[in-house]
Amino acid sequence: MPGDASFGGPVGGDGPARRALILVENLSVPFDRRVWQECTTLRDAGWTVDVICPLGGKRDTEREAVIDGVRIHRYPLHAATGGPAGYLREYGSALWHTARLARKVGPVDVVHACNPPDLLFLPALWLKRRGARFVFDQHDLVPELYLSRFDRGEDLLYRAVCALERLTYRAADIVLATNESYREVALRRGGKRPEDVFVVRSAPDTDRFQPVPPEPELKRGKPHLLCYLGVMGPQDGVDYALRSLAKLRDEFGRTDWHAVFVGGGDTFDAMVELSGRLGLSEQVQFTGRVPDADLARYLSTADVCLSPDPRNPLNDVSTMNKVLEYMVMGRPMVSFDLREARVSAGDAAVYAPADDESGFAGLIAQLLDDPEKRARMGKLGQERVNGPLSWRNSQRALLAAYAAACGDRAPVAAGSRNRAGRRPLR
Secondary structure, eight states, X not given: OTTOGGGTOOTTOSXXXXXXXEEOSSSOTTTSHHHHHHHHHHHHTTOEEEEEEEOOSSSSOOSEEEXXXXXXXXXXXXXXXXXXXXHHHHHHHHHHHHHHHHHHXXXXXXXXXXXXXXXXXXXXXXXXXXXXXXXXXXXXXXXXXXXXXXXXXXXXXXXXXXXXXXXHHHHOSEEEESSHHHHHHXXXXXXXXXXXXXXXXXXXXXXXXXXXXOOGGGGTTOSEEXXXXXXXXXXXXXXXHHHHHHHHHHTTOOOOEEEEEEOOOTXXXXXXXXXXXXXXXTTEEEEESOOHHHHHHHHHHOSEEEEOOOOOTTGGGOOOHXXXXXXHTXXXXXXXXXXXXXXXXXXXXXXXXXXXXXXXXXXXXXXXXXXXXXXXHHHHHHHHHTTTTSHHHHHHHHHHHHHHHHTTOOOOOTTOOOTTXXXXXX
């Protein structure tokens, strides 16, 4: 795809390269793998790419960096604590820093805002008034996230996040949806035209993330290793996984396993405490976040992986990154029966009735007793993630979305302004 002018301008051509500015608030870059894949795809297609994002904690700690040709501008941000007031402080600070750094970047052809939150349309509108096109990359359905995370019902804050989503849709020229369920929402709730909504699925980098030889010592002397990978937040179901493991022990008499939970999040400490209350401390290990090399070791050794997301308004229609990462490593998994889980995993997973912890435990036991089925499921998962769910397909969709956003307008020339201070629309 490099050098294909129809996807954003020639590489090393006579005219200026098109310029994209990507805005992210909830993760640093390149730690945000989806955003980083988008950055490198655009770069390879001839775009000049800038990113504005928060500083990371243990990584991505430089205020400014150029990594593989992508310039990243980072700002300090304290994650919200203490309820709605904490979120107001976090988001207010993020918007101020984003606007400040966007002025530093200067004119761009496309501003590409990744949610959550649905507030980045505000700096995007400022850039639109200067001639940029706005691509909204909808990573989460924030109204559904609010309902699933806070259990407050459709209160005033819920109505506020719905209003912000509507304003974001209205401002966006193009919407990127992570799956067909999200695309349906953009069409139905967002009122977008079908030709303006593109499905750009998240996918693991199969060149970087590959199986390695298993390490039996990771099983801590047990015949089997179970693995959970992912964020540990209120809506992520780690508590369901732990209660299922307690039932695997108590109802099915199975103690022939060791479990590793990889990842961090708001409920990490609470999940460690719950594991202790359930009497699982000797069999369940919490690693926190680990480097990719260690993650590959755990997944390559795992016999069964866990996808315990409960059914709620968000999870039922969301694509879980951990499901795709289990698949690329050839691991079979147990999942609750969610709409998009079936779309992603297909026969690479077995499905318990939603939120049925005994059913979840029973399926783990069945897979532990059937190594041939585990091998078949793992192979099917690898075939899916290297075929229809591969990043190659998402690259094509992303570049088509950018081509649709730009139409036949010429790339911006730095400093080009009309007398009103705006770059002319082309």
